[in-house]
Amino acid sequence: MAPKSGAQRSSDIAVVGMSCRLPGAPGIDEFWHLLTTGGSAIERRADGTWRGSLEGAADFDAAFFDMTPRQAAAADPQQRLMLELGWTALENAGIVPGGLAGTDTGVFVGIAADDYAALLHRSATPVSGHTATGLSRGMAANRLSYLLGLRGPSLAVDSAQSSSLVAVHLACESLRRGESDLAIVGGVSLILAEDSTAGMELMGALSPDGRCHTFDARANGYVRGEGGACVVLKPLERALADGDRVHCVVRGSAVNNDGGGSTLTTPHREAQAAVLRAAYERAGVGPDQVSYVELHGTGTPVGDPVEAAALGAVLGTAQGRNAPLSVGSVKTNVGHLEAAAGLVGFVKAALCVREGVVPPSLNHATPNPAIPMDRLNLRVPTRLEPWPHPDERATGRLRLAGVSSFGMGGTNAHVVVEEAPASEAPVAGELVEPGAVALPPVVPVVVSGRSAGAVAELAGRVRESAGSGGLVDVGLSSVVSRSVFEHRSVVLAGDSAELSAGLDAVAGGVPLPGVVSGVASVGGGRSVFVFPGAGAKWAGMALGLWAESAVFAESMARCEAAFEGLVEWRLADVLGDGAALEREDVVQPASFAVMVSLAALWRSLGVVPDAVVGHS
Template identity: 55%
Template sequence: MAKPSSAPIAVVGLACRLPGAADPDAFWRLLGRGEDAVGEPPADRWSASAPRRGAFLDEVDRFDAAFFGISPREAAAMDPQQRLMLELGWEALEEAGIVPGSLAGSRTAVYASAIWDDYAALHHRRGEAAAGRHSVTGLGRGIIANRLSYVLGLTGPSLTVDAAQSSSLVAVHLACEGLRHGDADLAVVGGVNLILSPGSSADSARFGALSPDGRCYTFDSRANGYVRGEGGVAVVLKPLDRAVADGDRVHCVILGSAVNNDGASTGLTVPDQGAQEAVLRAAHARAGTDPTAVQYVELHGTGTPVGDPVEAAALGAALGAGRPSDAPLLVGSAKTNVGHLEGAAGLVGLLKTALAVSRRRIPASLNFREPNPAIPLDALGLRVQTRESDWPEPGRPLVAGVSSFGMGGTNCHVVVGEAGRVPTPSADAVRSGDGAREPLAWLLSGRDTAALRGQAERLRRHQERYGHDALDTAYALAAHRTRFDERAVVIAEDAAGLLAGTAALARGEEHPAVVRGTVGGPVRTAFLFTGQGSQRAGMGRELHERYEVFAAAFDEA
């Protein structure tokens, strides 16, 4: 029997690039609206003679190579999955309040996951003449993780996991174990999946895995396979005690996890109920959680006629048994919204669950009308979450599970809980003592002028949508963002003035609230002692009375 884990792991950063959702907030809105992002492939992706419905990203060929210090020639040779991992890793760290450049030399680990090589297949189709000096590193799947470690100078473990469709959740498990055993102090875990060639979809269709009508009917009587999805998710993990000490915002905690394999089941790709039941029990044993405390499970839920009944039976035996008939275990699957991201699917499920825990709402699982006849939901103590709702027992500590199973029998389950009352950093520490209205400064920067203006526009849209406190925003911009050479400061006494200045900066217009500049070369410090006095008795008294930071520094001096 597995022992309870001694160190919960905090999820402190989230990032995603999913169909119809460019960030976690957009993904949450997609889930809340009960929509799916399934459609036809982009017109420039491949020949119209080979259409295959799925959930696709737009403009996967776009990449700001210079931002990451990569030459155009090397960028062209890189699998876009490498590029996507770089972008997601950077965004997840910033969302965690960590300046990526500050981690150089640190024991930060990178665990990535991917299972397809579509870009390599396209490359090799062009023949030997297409090979170049960047082909090996550009096409190697292991480099998906190594590239982020190299760009940011991270010295912790760095590897790409391929355990078939359970890869990304297995990567989360490995990262948590590495953090608990001291292999690293921080971990970035990302899963990526891009459908760049019709060949991999054709292979999946011949295997019999894909839904002919391009829908995922999880646990439904119409279940006939899954629809493929592409994109990626990244999370930043840290031991909970360190996250609390650092004042991090904690989205949720990973209480425990487990991985096993079906072994010699009835077929290489046939799921095994006993193995799935065992991995569920092992994960909860390590987490030290009572199975009846689990209120929701994010299913593997591919909507296949064989897989769904096996998963339901295992879940019912391990977590559904003994529940009151009026309090079944809620289940659902994000695959009904964004398709099956295969090597990144487990992280999509973890992202959905982290958002459900932190926002204390459970989104609906789509495309469910009546249960698969082979899934007796009531007898198993399960119920498909068909509408968004509060948690069944919001007064209890929120506990959920996330499952992910690979076609070769590698099973993974992660137990997720809420963080409780973890201190969150804010600007309160720098607020003036008397609450007087004073000018605020929003600091922005970019690699070049276009990037600076783009940052200003994103900030403006973000503030208008969410209306965050202007001082909290100023604090986050000053403390948690990389400072690039093209810089601007927007200064105003209220949010309206700050937004007006930001809008002008985004348009490239002059504005009295905006100061712009470019970082020059190295500077030398000079001192001028004039010998005559602008000094006065009591100079600095007002600063001392108004600003605690100034007063403390003055008193110490």
């Protein structure tokens, strides 16, 4: 009997952060919207070619990443894109990038194109001291490691189109060996030299009608796309213990090579079947339990039938399967991102198992006659569908998907992705459950950047995404999950409408009550706790916090234990009694207990004083 999914193992790896910049989708939320609405970002360009183009690919804030204008100009835009993706993915994971210095965090980047080097060598641009590092593909990983002060492995992976999914495999193995304690995995691909497209066209790989018809009778090649994606990986046991939000779990993966097909670029069915079998064996789950596979799915007349035959042999017709295997390809939405394609498919699969739905695969009407879908027990969803097996939770199974990526030189990769397990631990960044305790009447939300313009731009982005979380969560994540820079605006909001209005004011540079903006000193500031004496009290002080904060309550209980036998009253009684607080023998110890407990609460949140002052 095949083992069930959902059985947690020490080798399981959690995906705790994600980011992307893709055609028609500048972020994860936009990407998911594009997928679920069946959107296509493929457009015909003025030169007649079809492409999934990345808007603003040349835009880059060099100063933010501690690069001079000359360094930035010499650096391949793929390096710059990787810096942006890595930073955003860490913040999505609730990790302040600057706090990773000195850690064994690894960086693994799938990258293959060298268009920028080709352009630079053909131009009259003089070689400089920044040229060597600017054009080296290895620097796509190394720059991020240098920026953040990381000590783990840092390497670029080039196995052609399978590069970024191979990078996921290598990162997971590094985490399992203990070589890395956290891993940042990226994939980037930008089309900067038009002759690179001409080369793929001469190979016969590109679709003349500008559509990728995966597994369809019209399959005639793919459309190129550009952009990138990034994920943050961490051992599942540690992620759950730390209260991280887990998007999905990597159960296992495998990589192999065709080992000599009929030609260098012709795929080999048995080699693809072998990588599938190895991946599910390492994942510890039966191949009949996978419900969806994100295909390599390039829509080529040769590649599609080979991939389908391997999938059908290992997964579609696996013993115990009681429904056809659903398959699809994100290349129909955004194009083939080549070295970054595998990671884009991985992010799509992660979102599918997290949300429990399967987006449509576009451009599919009539199955390829060379692919016997019924016999292979495969199907291509052409509309948004609920997860193929909605009863999985009731049977103890978690949603399970596979991701395939194959390089044109025969390097094959497959990763097994599972829904995150249910966790009773609070997710980092969630202070309270709605309705469980009284929320603060006003929440400060901090927006910061290295320039006033950066603050305004970020305020606009926060405004767009603020509706997806509670007001307290937005306020907490603004200071806990993001780096705080010297240019700052603080929006004081009592509800979502006030927050939206305040963020709009910051984005537009318009003064508004409840919004404070300025420039703070960074790095040299110190904190001082002031402990007031008699006079700084009121009836009912601290009772709400005592009920809401476990840290505060524990400290107050310790104070009560210390007072026992010395006083004839209890703190919980006198704090609500205005007359009692007028007695000197009550107010002094009561104020002491409240102040000490407040200090304990601040320290638990990371605010440790450099000095303390007080009186009485």
